Every structure is written in C-alpha cells, then in structure tokens.
Amino acid sequence: GENVEQHPSTLSVQEGDSAVIKCTYSDSASNYFPWYKQELGKRPQLIIDIRSNVGEKKDQRIAVTLNKTAKHFSLHITETQPEDSAVYFCAASRTSGTYKYIFGTGTRLKVLA
Amino acid sequence: GAVVSQHPSWVICKSGTSVKIECRSLDFQATTMFWYRQFPKQSLMLMATSNEGSKATYEQGVEKDKFLINHASLTLSTLTVTSAHPEDSSFYICSAANGREETQYFGPGTRLLVL
Numbered sequence: 001g002e003n004v005e006q007h008p009s010t011l012s013v014q015e016g017d018s019a020v021i022k023c024t025y026s027d028s029a030s031n032y033f034p035w036y037k038q039e040l041g042k043r044p045q046l047i048i049d050i051r052s053n054v055g056e057k058k059d060q061r062i063a064v065t066l067n068k069t070a071k072h073f074s075l076h077i078t079e080t081q082p083e084d085s086a087v088y089f090c091a092a093s094r095t096s097g098t099y100k101y102i103f104g105t106g107t108r109l110k111v112l113a
Numbered sequence: 114g115a116v117v118s119q120h121p122s123w124v125i126c127k128s129g130t131s132v133k134i135e136c137r138s139l140d141f142q143a144t145t146m147f148w149y150r151q152f153p154k155q156s157l158m159l160m161a162t163s164n165e166g167s168k169a170t171y172e173q174g175v176e177k178d179k180f181l182i183n184h185a186s187l188t189l190s191t192l193t194v195t196s197a198h199p200e201d202s203s204f205y206i207c208s209a210a211n212g213r214e215e216t217q218y219f220g221p222g223t224r225l226l227v228l
Contacts, residue, residue, distance in 0.1 A: 043206065044219045100159065105156045
C-alpha cells in the first residue's frame with residue numbers, strides 16, 4: 001500500500017544551526033506535500049506545503065524541496081531556535097478524490113540552547 | 114480563518130460505555146472531514162474519511178460498527194466510540210477540508226481515557 005517514510009526519527013541541533021528532515025513517498029500519483037508541526041498535546045499546525053509542479057518553496061527560515069523523480073521531499077529549517085522544538089510530520093496526498101493524507105512517522109526535533 | 118474545534122478536549126469513561134466526540138469547522142464549510150487516532154510518540158493514523166451527507170469511508174482494520182461517524186452538516190462531524198475498552202484510550206484528532214484546496218485543518222484533539 002501507499003506509505004511515506006520519514007528520517008530521522010529524532011534530531012538534535014544547536015541553536016542557530018540548520019535542521020533537515022527527509023521523506024520518501026511510494027504513490028507516484030501524489031502531488032501535494034504538506035509539513036505539519038505538532039507540539040506536545042497540541043494539534044498539528046501546517047508550516048509549509050509544496051505542490052508537484054514546484055521544486056522548491058521557501059517561507060522565511062523554512063524551505064521545502066521536492067524531487068518528483070526520486071519521490072523525495074525535504075524540510076529545511078535554518079537558524080533554528082528553541083521554539084522550533086517539536087515533532088514534525090510530512091505527508092503526501094493526491095489532489096483528487098478525498099485529499100486523503102498519508103503521514104510520515106514523524107521527527108522529534110530538539111533545538112539545544 | 115480555517116478554524117476547527119473539537120469537543121470535549123478530554124474525557125474519562127468506564128469500560129463498556131460509549132463516547133461521542135464532536136468536530137466543527139467554525140468559519141468555513143467542510144465538505145470532507147477526517148478522523149485520526151494518535152498513540153503516544155506515534156504518527157497520526159487515519160481512521161476514516163467522511164463527506165457531508167454520505168457514509169464514511171473507513172481505513173483497513175478500523176471497525177465501522179465500533180467507531181460510528183456521522184457528518185450531518187457542512188460544519189459538523191461526530192465520532193462515537195461504542196463500547197469503549199481500555200485499548201481505545203488514545204488521542205483522537207479530526208481535520209477538515211473545504212473541497213477547494215488540499216490543505217487539512219486540524220482540531221485540537223480529544224484525549225480519551227477508558228478505565
């Protein structure tokens with residue numbers, strides 16, 4: 001079945017350093033890729049998304065890249081801050097039908113002050 | 114915009130009882146709502162997809178008679194956990210989509226503890 005692999009499962013970085021989280025999807029028909037940030041006990045919050053007709057998207061310190069051929073997409077956070085500490089989930093979806101998401105397994109990011 | 118609420122935020126119940134969780138889109142019409150379950154330190158697992166006015170589509174392995182979903186209006190979907198058992202204890206999260214874009218907006222979640 002369809003699945004999304006996400007690595008690493010945990011990531012610790014020093015404040016100010018960059019963090020990269022990578023995902024690989026299996027469904028070649030996927031064409032929408034959101035990233036969510038979830039703090040402990042809270043709802044997932046959309047932080048950035050990318051569609052398959054774009055290779056890269058940036059929003060301030062956050063960027064996402066997509067390689068359709070390899071079915072890889074990555075989240076890049078630059079100049080990390082302690083408040084970036086959370087669990088990050090990638091997802092893949094088709095923009096037709098029910099817009100069902102297939103979520104990755106999550107990455108626990110710790111930014112050390 | 115795109116605010117989704119859930120009620121209750123937490124509930125404790127006895128084994129064998131039923132619990133109803135409400136999911137509302139407050140400022141948009143949600144043609145599709147999704148129900149997820151999340152165990153500690155794990156990802157979100159999709160349980161079912163519901164479209165307003167039609168029967169929900171359940172994911173493989175999710176018992177439709179145990180997890181009853183109703184999507185009676187464009188702003189409200191409910192999940193009823195029937196005859197709850199301790200193994201049903203989890204964090205249940207809904208999300209909603211407006212049908213014009215792919216983004217799902219998540220509710221704050223409901224923490225269920227079955228004793």
